Amino acid sequence: MLRKSFNYLILFFCISLCTGCFEILEEITLKQDGSGSVMITFNMSKSKSKIASLMLLDSVNGYKIPSEDDIEETLKDVQLHLEKTQGISNIKKTKDYKNYIFSISCDFKNVDNINAIFKEIIVKQNKKEGTNFSTTNFFYNKTSSTFKRHFKYDEVVKKTFYNLKSEDKKVFNDASYTCIYRFADKVKKVSNKNAKVSPNQTAVMLRTQVLDLILGEKSLENNIELIK
Amino acid sequence: MKKYLIPLAFCLTIAVNAQKLIHKIPVDASVVVTIKGDNVLDLVSLDEFSKSKIGSLLTKELKKETDEKIENLDEVGFNFSEDFHYFLKSETGVMTHCFLLPMKHEKGFLNIIPERKKENIQKKGNISYIVDGSSGPIVMWNNQLLMIYVSTNTALESEYNSVKYDYGYDSYNLDAVEAVEEAVELSYEEQQEKYKREEEEREQKRLEREKKREEQLAELNAKKSAFKDIALENAFSTFSTTSATHRSILKNPSFVKSIGKGKEEVSVWANNFAKLYFDAIGGYLYGMAGGMNPYDIIDINKLYGEASITAKLDFDEHQATLKTIYALNDEMADIYRPMYDGKFNKNFFKYINEDKLLGYLSLNMSVEGILRAYPELMDNVFKPNDKESITDAVSLGVDLFKTLIDEKGAAEILRGDMVLLLTDLVQREVTYTDYEYDEEYNYKKIEKAxxxxxxxxxxxxTSNKQSIFNKIMNIGVREKALVFEDGIYEIIDKPRSTPFSLYIMQKDDIVFIGSSKEQMSAMSNGTYVPKLSGSLKSDIRKNASSAFVNGKKIISQIPAESYPRDLRDKVSFLTNNIGGMTFNSQKMKGNSMKSEIVFDTQGEGHKNSLAYIMNIIDSFMD
Known part of the structure; x- marks a missing residue:
């Protein structure tokens, strides 16, 4: 009894007092022939005290808290999924349980291969939640030297968010989503006004708050024209 | 209609003249809940409650639902100056719930009843009543009393549902397979003929089954109707009972003993849990075989027979108190008593400073007593059973446990007295990984704080085995799980998920585990300054379990920005109004275990603890 009470008492304070936020990093390096590499990083380091406390529990607010084994299993599943996806090679994953930073990267033969990675998940999500997300989010036209990052907003996301308990909504308060795209050619122009082009014109960065994406106030949609 | 009555009765309660309605509660009731109207009214008047936000909300809903026939809570017609009661009576397979709500007049109640339901009102003398279907409640009233009477025959309901929703096994598929196998030798016409014949047979069987089911349902409906008639008769009897004609609950010694001075606002009494278990669940479980029925192996009577619980909620000027008394039967009390016979290590007090204390949880049990009682308990709970081998397995386990465990030796390692203290909320610098981008948006990981x-x-x-502690620590140091410095061990190989440092040491027959090195060092070198009031010392030392939470101090130490945004503007209100909470559970005395939770409700502008709760609710309804 005491052990349980002890756990709950300490956890109560840790969970209540520690702030929570996370960052998602989407990086794509594209070669002229349309091949390249992609890396997705999930950085929860800023919330590590809270996550560490949460992971002592089985579930919070009715949501199951994944254990290290669960995370390992998920990363393994992702790797298997990538291995099965056509055109994908050189799969690497990194995990840092001390800081709670996880990333997975791979090379692709053409941009369509990236779409194929997420297609299955998006189709399942659309079917399950009645959303209408696009399954083609990345597009590269060699002839016109144009790279497109599609982002189709769905009002269902906002509705789902508003249905969350206020405690659960807080998870997204300081969360950010960063896209970095690097090119072999120089960037001529970008369509998203929030995107920044590097001084050497070979990289584009777009940083948004996840909450803005959820509420439909900002978008990841970006049409990047490269100099031929 | 019921959705207003029960909340109204139990939320708004107010009343006097306790003796009247209690006589209607039968001597063999298993549970009695009483809300003492007069005591509640002394604390908060109906007018004050009506002006509160929750009262206003309730009034608004009532007005809306009654097409403004009822303008305020008083017009509902309850006599808030009498006691409100609920009782539960259990007989094998029959559970009866009854609410007794005193009335000033029936006019207000008639306004609550929807028009369509008014057609169902029946009369018997000066008593009006509505019988809501064969399984619903009986609502009975006159100008003095409103009674809601719900009697359920669990066995009968269970049987009825199993017949109603069981459409029987149709052997169609099996028959069809056989038909196909035999049909190999038959011509097409013969097959058709055979199939038709079998179809007719099946239909005949189905009709027979359906007829039998209809007959069973008719029989069960008749039984339900007869049961409802009896329930109605019993309801009339309860409604009309007066002290002169009835053996009331006031003749029940256990209940009478629980009454005490009667100063509380709410009291709950429950008696003989074993009977309640059997009567409530028995109806569903009778006849279950194959180990499905737990009563086959667990002796509920031994475990809960004659056990009773009394709870009293008392709102005073500056505190709200919930007192409970749990009484066990003689046999169980004899088993449990040694568990609570713990000795307390007074050296604990040398390491507690009340000024820094945010909360504590103490336990004062006897490990030796627990280890002796545990096999006894198992032996008693699992009754001998020829059909189930589990009882033999338990008995074997108990014998092995008794043989292998040295209770005295185990108690040397862990005696059973322990305290967990929340000593501080500290601002600690925590590092995290962020990214720094160069001009080409290449990034590198940087550590921020x-x-x-x-x-x-x-x-x-408390642990009297210093040698065992030392051996464990030595192994830890050799295995590089611990580091030893200045008489204190630091756990370095701790789970990654532990967000604080952990230190261990032993002194004065105490094993310490703490998160503050400064505090541990002060305790180790004897410079720690203890301070503890006599009352807290007494709470920790004398009780089997004790807890204290200093709400005011905790709230004031949490930085405002750590609160959720919607709570930030309430922090000052909370700091001024949230007091402490103390919980004490006494050691067993005789057959009883008493416990008490006290909420300190001192704050600005609250005339008493009930008003305090109302004001807190009001402030959060803004």
Missing amino acids: KTETLPDFLFMC
Whole structure:
């Protein structure tokens, strides 16, 4: 009894007092022939005290808290999924349980291969939640030297968010989503006004708050024209 | 209609003249709940409640639902100056719930009843009543009393449902397979003929089954109707009972003993849990075989027979108190008593400073007593059973346990007295990984720091085996799980998920585990300054379990920005109004275990603890 009470008492304070936020990093390096590499990083380091406390529990607010084994299993599943996806090679994953930073990267033969990675998940999500997300989010036209990052907003996301308990909504308060795209050619122009082009014109960065994406106030949609 | 009556009765309660309605509660009731109207009214008047936000909300809903026939809570017609009661009576397979709500007049209640339901009102003398279907409640009233009477025959309901929703096994598929196998030798016409014949047979069987089911349902409906008639008769009897004609609950010695001075606002009494278990669940479980029925192996009578619980909620000027008394039967009390016969290590007090204390949880049990009682308990709970081998397995386990465990030796390692202290909330610098981007948006990981509020705690338990502690620590140091410095061990190989440092040491027959090195060092070198009031010392030392939470101090130490945004503007209100909470559970005395939770409700502008709760609710309804 005491052990349980002890756990709950300490956890109560840790969970209540520690702030929570996370960052998602989407990086794509594209070669002229349309091949390249992609890396997705999930950085929860800023919330590590809270996550560490949460992971002592089985579930919070009715949501199951994944254990290290669960995370390992998920990363393994992702790797298997990538291995099965056509055109994908050189799969690497990194995990840092001390800081709670996880990333997975791979090379692709053409941009369509990236779409194929997420297609299955998006189709399942659309079917399950009645959303209408696009399954083609990345597009590269060699002839016109144009790279497109599609982002189709769905009002269902906002509705789902508003249905969350206020405690659960807080998870997204300081969360950010960063896209970095690097090119072999120089960037001529970008369509998203929030995107920044590097001084050497070979990289584009777009940083948004996840909450803005959820509420439909900002978008990841970006049409990047490269100099031929 | 019912949705207003029960909340109204139990939320708004107010009343006097306790003796009247209680006579209607039968001597063999298993549970009795009483809300003492007069005591509640002394604390908060109906007018004050009506003006509160929750009262206004309730009034608004009532007005809306009654097409403004009822303008305020008083017009509902309850006599708030009498006691409100609920009782539960259990007989094998029959559970009866009854609410007794005193009335000033029936006019207000008639306004609550929807028009369509008014057609169902029946009369018997000066008593009006509505019988809501064969399984619903009986609502009975006159100008003095409103009674809601719900009697359920669980066995009958269970049987009825199993017949109603069981459409029987149709052997169509099996028959069809056989038909196909035999049909190989038959011509097409013969097959058709055979199939038709079998179809007719099946239909005949189905009709027979359906007829039988209809007959069973008719029979069960008749039984239900007869049961409802009896329930109605019993309801009339309860409604009309007066003290002169009835053996009331006031003749029940256990209940009478629980009454005490009667100063509380709410009291709950429950008697003989074993009977309640059997009567409530028995109806569903009778006849279950194959180990499905737990009563086959667990002796509920021994475990809960004659056990009773009394709870009293008392609102005073500056505190709200919930007192409970749990009484066991003689046999169980004899088993449990040694568990609570713990000795307390007074050295704990040398390491507690009340000024820094945010909360504590103490346990004063006897490990030796627990280890002796545990096999006894198992032996008693699992009754001998020829059909189930589990009882033999338990008996074997108990014998092995008794043989292998040295109770005295185990108690030397962990005696059973322990305290967990929440000593501080400290701002600690925590590092995290962020990214720094160059001009080409290449990034590198950088370490940044931020401050977080984390708890400091100290756990102490008595252990007389210094040698075992030393051996474990030595192994830990050799295995590089611990580091030893200045008489204190630091756990370095701790789970990654532990957000604070952990230190261990032993002194004065106490094992310490804490998160603050400064505190541990002070305790180790004898410079720690203890301070503890006599009352807290007494709470920790004398009780089997005790807890204290200093709400005001905790709230004031949490930085405002750590609160959720919607709570931030309430922090000052909370700091001024949230007091402490104390919980004490006494050691067993005779057959009883008493416990008490006290909420300190001192704050600005609250005339008493009930008003305090109302004001807190009001402030959060803004």
